[in-house]
Amino acid sequence: MTTSAVDPELLLRGGLAFEVDGPRATVTLARPEVLNAQTPLTWEALRAIGESLPDEVRVVVVRGEGRAFSAGLDKRFFAAQEVDGLPGIAGIAALSDDDADATIAGFQSGFSWLRHPARVTVAAVQGHAIGGGFQLALACDLRVVADDVQFCMAETSLGIVPDLGGTYPLVHAVGYARAVEICLTGRRVGAQEAVASGLALRSVPVGELDAAVDELVTGLVSAPAKAAAETLGLLAGVADGADPADALAAERAAQLRRLRSLAAGEG
Known part of the structure; x- marks a missing residue:
């Protein structure tokens, strides 16, 4: 097991x-005393993790410590101009259009790397996954849940909208x-x-969640790394709307790359 290249203070x-x-890399939401509520610094740290992942990482597991995956935004975010030196909702509203757009785009980048086809991401979800917690789980390719899970997209009921990338995977899923x-x-x-x-x-009893995720990760890394990466790229292209002809062409190109790599003894 290697230590993180991300700033420990962040x-x-x-x-x-x-x-x-x-x-395997594991990201753990580690504020169980507040049900792993998120702040802008959470998203900044997530982005830093995505930028620092070693090339050998093939699966990323995102999990929550304690009885909840994440209860969503820290309550301070709704009332404050700033939270830990970064703008809260009132602070964002006061920004220019361009600055507000850039700020929210920065928040989104903490989640968007989880859908990169270079690796598979798995959310291990127990208890509450509310708002930003739901969107973080949706950002992952796969979700394994405990039987006590409670997903909720609370933003609209609070007068705002889901803006951390959750709308696209939600519509594609359901x-x-x-x-x-x-x-x-x-x-x-x-x-x-x-x-x-x-x-x-899949859903499993709460006490079996970690074991079920471990079993899934073992299966996901069983295929040769380069073949798995090419397959992920093909599937991601289809998920992003490639038409059948483009999908067929992408399969041909990927297969040719694999055959040439294997013929050259590169694995």
């Missing part, structure tokens, strides 16, 4: 723990109509519905 202030063990209903009602989505609707890969 991780601490962002409420995160981070470790790399061979092909369809437009159900995404509308989930967002506008702000209701809770439990484990059984999450699996049935495509939000989650």
